[in-house]
Amino acid sequence: MQTTEALQGSMTPFRGRPGRLRHVELRTPDLQGLSDFYHAWGLESVGSRDGGEAETSLAFRAQGTNHHVLRFVEAEAAGLGHIAFAASCRSDVDRLCGQWDQLGVEITMEPADLQNLGGGYGFEAADPEGRRLRVITEMIAADPRPSGLALPQRLAHVVLNTVDIDMLCAFYVKVLGFSVSDWSEHQMVFLRNGSDHHSIAFNQASHASVNHIAYEVGSLDDFLVSVGRMKSAGVDPLWGIGRHGPGNNCFAYYGDPAGFVPEITADVDQIDEASWVPRVWQRVPGQSDLWHLAGPPSPEFRATAAGQPDPGCHPPRWDDA
Ligand SMILES: [Fe+2]
Structure with a gap:
């Protein structure tokens, strides 16, 4: 027989997930x-x-x-x-x-x-x-900055290279509480922990490393202004400009002086949890480059996003009992 406490739900195990x-x-x-x-x-x-x-x-x-x-x-x-x-x-x-x-x-x-x-x-x-x-x-707040400028609003997503995309996907879903939004064939999986189509994504690779880190600007106009600002600073994208199928977000990928890949992005799909059904996108221009401007990923983008094996990572191990 269930106790009053159980019926009231106070014995229900906590099933949270991390925030933004x-x-x-x-x-x-x-x-x-x-x-x-x-x-x-x-x-x-x-x-x-x-x-x-x-x-x-x-x-x-x-x-x-x-x-x-x-x-x-x-x-x-x-x-x-x-x-x-x-x-x-x-x-x-x-x-x-x-x-x-x-x-x-x-x-x-x-x-x-x-x-x-x-x-x-x-x-x-x-x-x-x-x-x-x-x-x-409860981190210390930063001073509010003037709004209305075409500047990065926030961290949008982090894409990680993994040697075992199935294990990492299962771990982030079953243990950390993320949801699968979409797959890009069996090469990438897009995971969400909020309304953004993805906050974390994994890319199947030969070693674990950081693939890229995306920063969101407020609009398509801000996206173009940001690309222009980088051009004025003498820096062109390694890949882009373009718009992806999975997530529908605009992209422009760069190489920073430390060898990491930052991305300017905007317009990422917002997910309705009640109706969203994950899809498997094909890695063809009509699905990964909706504007048909970017072309396939450049060799420079591929090499920089692959990075070097991360010495802080180890061969995957997780007992999915
Ligand atoms: Fe991205």
Whole structure:
């Protein structure tokens, strides 16, 4: 017989998922040229007021009030530091950590007040290839910036190269609570944890690394102005401009001085959970390049997005019991 507590739902296990992307931290042996590149990109350096930046790191903010969206930390080799997601309160941080722990996720840092740039309260866990994921609430707010400028509003999505797309997809869905929005053949899978068509995507590859990081601008006009601003700074896209089928978003992919691929994007599909049905898109121009302007991915784009094997990752391991 069910207890009153069970009937009222208080014994229902917590099934949360992380909130919106907050920021990405990247590792690089060389910080040279990154400030100039990302200032042209429309990001602003995070100042020293909140504890400052060591000479061995750089942080940048977008238009929103997220403390920062991108941080580079000097390291021996290029790779991913961590991807940070939001949580609505401290108890959600605690409950999500407990849920992941129960599901066998490796917790690499228990919930705590964080001493990193921007502070906040959060925890860190590792995915099956060792990528570090943080869930953080109560970070310091950035000063509001003037609106109406064609500048990146926020981090839109992060695409990751994996050696086992099926395992990583299953883990992010079953354990972390993401949903599959679409596939691009059996080469890419687009995952959402909110209304955006994708916040994380995986690309099947020969090694684990960062594929690209996308920043959203507010409109198609802002997208073109942003591409023009980069052109004025002497930087052309590695691939694009174009519009993808999966997600329907505009794209222009670049190479930054550290060898990572940032993307300017706009217009990403917003998902109606009640009616959305995932599809499998074909990797042909009519589906991956809707404007027929971009052509196939350039060799430079392919090589830069492949990156080098991330020393922070390891062969995938996950006991899907
Ligand atoms: Fe993208």
